[in-house]
Amino acid sequence: MHTPLPPIDHLLGIGLHAVALAEAHLLTHPPTTITDKSAKDPVTDVDIAIEHLIRDRLHQAIPQVAFLGEEEGGNPDAPTLWVLDPVDGTVNYHRGLPLCGISLALIHHGRAVLGIICLPMLNHRYWAADGHGAWRDGAPIAASTTTDMDQAIVAVGDYGFGDDVADHNDASFALHQHLAASARRVRMLGSAAVDLALVADGTLDASLTLSNNLWDMAAGSVIAREAGALVIDHDGSAHGPTSQMTIATTPALREPILAATRQATDGILLRT
Numbered sequence: 001m002h003t004p005l006p007p008i009d010h011l012l013g014i015g016l017h018a019v020a021l022a023e024a025h026l027l028t029h030p031p032t033t034i035t036d037k038s039a040k041d042p043v044t045d046v047d048i049a050i051e052h053l054i055r056d057r058l059h060q061a062i063p064q065v066a067f068l069g070e071e072e073g074g075n076p077d078a079p080t081l082w083v084l085d086p087v088d089g090t091v092n093y094h095r096g097l098p099l100c101g102i103s104l105a106l107i108h109h110g111r112a113v114l115g116i117i118c119l120p121m122l123n124h125r126y127w128a129a130d131g132h133g134a135w136r137d138g139a140p141i142a143a144s145t146t147t148d149m150d151q152a153i154v155a156v157g158d159y160g161f162g163d164d165v166a167d168h169n170d171a172s173f174a175l176h177q178h179l180a181a182s183a184r185r186v187r188m189l190g191s192a193a194v195d196l197a198l199v200a201d202g203t204l205d206a207s208l209t210l211s212n213n214l215w216d217m218a219a220g221s222v223i224a225r226e227a228g229a230l231v232i233d234h235d236g237s238a239h240g241p242t243s244q245m246t247i248a249t250t251p252a253l254r255e256p257i258l259a260a261t262r263q264a265t266d267g268i269l270l271r272t
Helices: 008-028 045-061 090-095 166-180 192-200 214-226 251-265
Strands: 034-038 041-044 066-069 080-088 101-108 111-119 124-129 134-136 153-156 185-187 206-209 230-232 246-249
Touching: 008 045, 008 080, 008 101, 008 111, 008 124, 041 045, 041 090, 045 066, 045 080, 045 101, 066 214, 080 090, 080 192, 080 214, 101 192, 101 214, 111 192, 111 214, 124 192, 124 214, 134 192, 134 214, 153 166, 153 192, 166 185, 166 251, 192 206, 192 214, 192 246, 206 251, 214 230, 214 246, 230 251, 246 251
Parallel strands: 066 080, 153 185, 153 206
Antiparallel strands: 034 041, 080 101, 101 111, 111 124, 124 134, 206 246, 230 246
């Protein structure tokens, strides 16, 4: 029997308040330390501070909901949980590139039902919840209506890092090659939260990421979905926590996007 979800408007208000506090911290506290959690995977003192701030605020407001953060973990198996990436695009953030954001989602029985993405350096805040549409700075947003790949701007997620990324990066190279031949432009922005938010508001026509970390994708998947984009796995099935890949696209581009993905990933085991 599923545990009932508290009112979504109430949860959205709690999440927006917590993210606003974190945004203020990020904008007023530049990073002073940066360390590598693993090869090429950095974390700053601001990432840690924001995770603490949001976790504590959420627990204070609604202690019965579990929490999972990228930096310090939590309970990924809880039936209902908040999922946070405190700074998605840490390398961009540390170098002063404005393409980075705070990404907070609510997962209920395996489905992302609420998402908030704050892009502090771009002065934008996105949010969405099941059945409530997608919003940016208080105004409704919608995915693009582009119908032809030769007019499409498509983002591709970062190359992988670590000891076992050869296949992942081979697929990324191939994906760029296939998309470059058909799309108007291909971009690599360095933040899944930014990619998905920009698909939701129609700035991008599609984004493709060869992974599916929950804290990276959950919030943006809700926002893009509620804005009218398709959010799917590499095989065209609906996107969820166990998907191997995260594709968000305006509906008319579904088939050419999936065709490029199939060609690029043929015979390659994607990393989750």
